Amino acid sequence: MTNRCDCHCVFCIRDQEASALGGLWLQEEPAKEAVLAEILAxxxxxYTxxxxxxxxxxxxxxxxLFWLCDQLRAAGRADLPPIRLNTNGHGSLINHRDITPELKGRLDAVSVSLNGSNREEYLRLTRPGAGExxxxxxxxxxxxxxxxVPKVMVSIVDYDKSPQEMEACRRxxxxLGATFRVRPFAG
Ligand code: SF4
Incomplete structure (x- = not known):
């Protein structure tokens, strides 16, 4: 629903030509009502x-996002699949409040990009606006x-990672109490 982000990951495709991003690049952010109507249609x-x-x-x-989850659940559709959030895990930082209690009952799964097993590696790859x-x-x-949230995963993009670093991320x-997931690098 947005192309905004507080990070600037070295592997992010947002810096590429808009034409290379196809439908991923938004001319403008859609209104939440339009997103809801499109999903319900x-x-x-x-879909899984x-x-x-x-x-x-x-x-x-x-x-x-929370409004949409509420509306989707309130619509009472028997065919509603589980709802997942893929995130860089900065939602509380971005919104200046702890948003994690607001995930309850709305999201079935959350996948957080881990990117590194330690602060230096994480910052090298993700370059957050808020720094450390x-x-x-x-x-x-x-x-x-x-x-x-019933299912929380932390994910690593298989980019520039040694087996030792992968193992450190898994640990x-x-x-953190989360499931570990490796995603193939698509760039
Ligand atoms: S978290 Fe990184 S990869 Fe994801 S949109 Fe932001 S800069 Fe791009």
Whole structure:
């Protein structure tokens, strides 16, 4: 729903020509009502999930995202699939409040981009606007989210990672109480 983001990941395609991004690049952000109407117009039974994801950080529009989850559930559709949020884990930092309690009952799953097993590696790859605060904000978000969402994953894009770093990420995921997921680099 947005191309805005507080990070500037080295592998992000947002810096590419708009024409290379196809439908991922928005001329303008759609109104939440338009997004709702478009989703409800679908035969939802053909989808395994509804996923709020990038490129762009969905929690830049957290209030609209939560409104959409509420409306989708209130619509009472028997074919509504599980709803997932893919995020960089900065939603609380971006919105200046802890948004994790607001995930409860709205999201079935949350996938947080981990990107690195330590602060230096994380900052090297994601380059958050808030600098070092971004690392801690992401960790706090995961620790909090596992209390409110049935399924919380931390994901690594298989980009520039040694087996040792992968293993360190897996261990960190475990410490955070989340499931570890490796995603193939698509760039
Ligand atoms: S968090 Fe996602 S949208 Fe934001 S810069 Fe990184 S890859 Fe791009």
């Amino acid at each position: 679908q035969d939802l039974g053909q 999930e509804i996923v709020f994801c990038g490129y762009g950080e969905p929690t830049c529009r957290a209030d609209d 605060k971004g690392w801690q904000a992401m960790l706090d978000f995961v620790r909090q989210a596992v209390q409110y 960190l995921a475990e410490e």
